[in-house]
Amino acid sequence: MTAPDEQGLDYLEVRGLTVDFDGFKAVDGVDLTMLQGQLHFLIGPNGAGKTTLVDALTGLVKGTGLATYRNKDLLSLPSHRIVRAGVGRTFQTATVFDELTVLQNLDIAAGIHRGAWRLALPRRRVPEAVEEALETIGLSALRDRPAGILAHGQKQWLEIGMLLVQDAKVMFLDETVAGMSAEEREETGDLLRRIGTERTIIVIEHDMDFVRTYADVVTVMHAGKVLAEGSVADIQANERVQEVYLGRTVVGGGTEGIVEGADNA
Numbered sequence: 001m002t003a004p005d006e007q008g009l010d011y012l013e014v015r016g017l018t019v020d021f022d023g024f025k026a027v028d029g030v031d032l033t034m035l036q037g038q039l040h041f042l043i044g045p046n047g048a049g050k051t052t053l054v055d056a057l058t059g060l061v062k063g064t065g066l067a068t069y070r071n072k073d074l075l076s077l078p079s080h081r082i083v084r085a086g087v088g089r090t091f092q093t094a095t096v097f098d099e100l101t102v103l104q105n106l107d108i109a110a111g112i113h114r115g116a117w118r119l120a121l122p123r124r125r126v127p128e129a130v131e132e133a134l135e136t137i138g139l140s141a142l143r144d145r146p147a148g149i150l151a152h153g154q155k156q157w158l159e160i161g162m163l164l165v166q167d168a169k170v171m172f173l174d175e176t177v178a179g180m181s182a183e184e185r186e187e188t189g190d191l192l193r194r195i196g197t198e199r200t201i202i203v204i205e206h207d208m209d210f211v212r213t214y215a216d217v218v219t220v221m222h223a224g225k226v227l228a229e230g231s232v233a234d235i236q237a238n239e240r241v242q243e244v245y246l247g248r249t250v251v252g253g254g255t256e257g258i259v260e261g262a263d264n265a
């Protein structure tokens with residue numbers, strides 16, 4: 001098989017990633033390869049270590065092992081250098097500035113690549129990347145409105161827009177569709193597919209309908225470790241995954257369902 005880089009694809013490689021909180025391994029020897037162009041979902045019961053894994057890869061907690069992106073070892077970089085290396089994330093709770101307009105939020109996010117003195121200069125026109133991001137996230141018409149008036153789903157899209165203008169090539173999205181309407185979920189899934197072709201996107205998700213509809217690859221975590229990885233069908237057929245989610249083995253090992261009863265896991 002040709003290696004991803006030989007095909008000109010970007011990827012993030014994680015080997016033996018461990019996060020130890022005073023002797024408790026919240027992430028315990030995780031190996032993962034996340035490839036550009038695939039929507040990669042990270043699922044698992046509460047406390048499985050999903051957010052801690054992302055925290056370690058984005059410099060918020062200390063991890064050991066290896067995490068390589070474009071020849072950079074993410075585990076040795078402070079969080080602001082990880083952002084500059086092209087790796088960004090959203091949080092479970094939106095972190096937009098409510099009093100600032102949609103445009104100002106994007107402009108500030110775009111500023112991470114400008115020096116401090118240039119950031120202070122007045123801007124004559126909206127940068128192209130910001131215009132493009134507004135269009136992509138579907139908020140052009142609301143550009144001059146304060147972010148505080150946005151609906152829940154729109155705030156999440158603005159956060160994604162902020163990653164776009166930061167030129168994040170790797171995006172970790174933490175429970176992005178939680179609390180969204182069915183329509184907003186569909187729009188979000190379409191948005192992820194559109195921006196995902198040129199990026200490496202990893203979504204932490206509990207909404208199994210969303211996972212089933214949009215995932216190319218699913219990694220299931222349990223107790224800090226990778227329990228299983230594969231397509232949605234592979235994961236649904238995996239008895240260990242069924243046991244973890246439902247606390248029992250499904251009779252007949254049915255493929256439908258594992259995750260059917262697990263939406264609130």
Ligand SMILES: Nc1ncnc2c1ncn2[C@@H]1O[C@H](COP(=O)(O)OP(=O)(O)OP(=O)(O)O)[C@@H](O)[C@H]1O
Pocket residue numbers: 021024026044045046047048049050051052053
């Ligand atoms: N700073 C910390 N100190 C000690 N333990 C922590 C810390 N942060 C997280 N943990 C523990 O690590 C484990 C993994 O937590 P984490 O939030 O990564 O799980 P998760 O899979 O993201 O869960 P959820 O789906 O509920 O967000 C949990 O047992 C949690 O209590």
